[in-house]
Amino acid sequence: MHTPLRYTGESLKHTQTVARNGINQQLHPYIPAPDLVQAVNLAMLLERPLVLMGEPGCGKSLLAKAVAHELHGSELFNHYEEWPVKSTSRARDGLYEFDQVHRLRDATASSGDVTDMERYIHYGPLGKAFKSSTAHNKRCVLLIDEIDKADIDFPNDLLNELERMEFDIPEMKLDASRPKAGTVRADFRPVVIITSNSEKDLPDAFLRRCLFHYIEPLDEATLRDIVSARYYKEAATTDPLLDDALHVFLQLRKTIQAEVLSIGKNISTSEFLDWFSALKHFSDQEETGSEAPHVQRLVVEVEKLKARDLRQVPFHHILFKNIHSVLRFHENAGR
């Protein structure tokens, strides 16, 4: 029996660079809450898919990459598959596609061996995850992103494959010379992480085979850690800009939560990071002394943050994502 894989959440505390198809890709810090770490570990121990829900922008989808990074380090992209689900997605899209047209063309042009069915099979993310999980410590991390976008029967169509960890390709079974071909089986269960924005309910039969975790909005200390790791060289930074930004963001969140502003969708971590990115950029411009008028105007805008006035939030368009929110913000600012 194998020792269960273990996720600590420690490996991605700083921005890392990992190569994907020869191109370097940056992975920003991901600092998970302790209960999320436990949920991931439990899912890996029980070899069950982990269903994640939470406000949009709370870091559901990023978790899969963080887990893959911790398990596989720089080899991450050899053991990581992503399946972004769409409203038109079918369960079979994740398994494989059989290129009928290619085979037809080969048959009519007499080019290539049309009996070699493998040539016409294109594996989907789930199929690839099954095939690449060849050893216990090489289990693929599969992200099925936003499963709720698809048809309501979509999760049910995945039940068998996720439970048995195998699927058949009927087209391959036509090849009489290879009687054993046509069944793709995962030697080891991939680590499956599924995200949902709760736009549609998931079926009971599907949920009972999964573990579920709801990602709560991050607290101030974790947000500070994430921003420090991403935008500052020192781990424990004492930048007044960060203090002000955190204060304003958390107050805004609280206000919206209490429905005082009736702004609708609450602002999330990802919006905070985008917003802080802009604040930091123009705050740095002030230090470098840029004299361009449009930059000067934005630098002055950042200065407003010091007042910590919720009616004078600089770059509020980054935080509010719908017209209703912006209008309510202006309405309150005008009072």
Place this chain on the structure above:
Amino acid sequence: MKTPAAEIPLPLYRLFAAVRQLDRQAGHQTVDMPSYFLLLETLQQGYGFNSQEELLMLCEKLWLKPHHRNNPVLNREVLHRLFRETVDIPFLPDATSTAATAADFGTPPPPTFTPPTLPPDLETPVPPSRQDVEISRKSGFFSLHIGKAPAHGTPENQLATTLEDTLKAPSWLLKSTCYPVAPRRMEQHFRSLRFHEKSAARQEIDMDATIAHIARNGYFDHFAMKRASRQTTRWTLLIDNSDSMAAFSAFGEEMAHILQQRIPGNKGTTLYFRNIATEQLYSHRQQPGFVPWNRFIRAPAKNILLFSDAGAARGFYNEDRIIATVQMLEELKPHKVAWLNPMPKHRWDGTSAEMIAQFCPMFEIAEGSPDEMAHVISLFKSKIARNA
């Protein structure tokens, strides 16, 4: 001497039984025996013995699903309370302080399963399930009543009393979103009657015919076309909007909403009436527009779902109502009709509903596997016409 199988204490079974029952009460079936077996397997692997928090986390992740968030019947707080009251396993103090941290996960599990010493009075579960926490549905809808303390044995009594105290506030839970059939299931039931309808104008490529044509001729010269088809349903909801149905209006509106918003291509509609549909049906609950009854019954055949208490809420026979309703059902004969009664079946006895149910297939709305909505679908899928 071997211990008889029936006397082997099952760890956390009482907690599981209570959670499962609440899950059913909330209209779901996600907490099932395999999830309990999985709990046992996990315990066997050594997980869950380091601290109460770890064990609670395990139960939470195995049993709580998305629909339990903000669910008034079963949610995280309820599970925590149940856990505190049913589980009293002594954990080592040093283990408690250290093992709950995420960083220690995976390191301490002992290689073999060594069950902790469980206080026998609290953890001996037999007989299981319904004697622990009896949840009685007083009506098909909104009630949650926790009661029935075990008859004897001091710790058992204490436990049951505490459970009762914890969960019976309020013992009658009035929450309009606590439907006996989950909205998702309703949607699934409605959709299960969809069929392909061919479009008169739109065409699409018939790939199979095209390939067959190439195989036959040996060359490709054109695409074979076929009439495009799309999925559709023919549901019409007739909702009784009388005063006695006020308590169930949220459920009716939810059904109407699902039909309108989540069943694309439904060819039916939702119409309202009061007690008996005679001269006209209203297109809105507030009655701003209407459809003449005669025109409605002469329209092409459809699946009609009547949502009314059929007089059961009033609790007596009303001969006039019965006669008028039977006449209404006669006029609906060209269509397939099922009656969904929000009152529990035992409340139909001695009321107009009891008589009306003899003239039309009438179903209560209740949990179960399959639920009563599934019987409605079976009826519509069958070729049996009403009254046949």
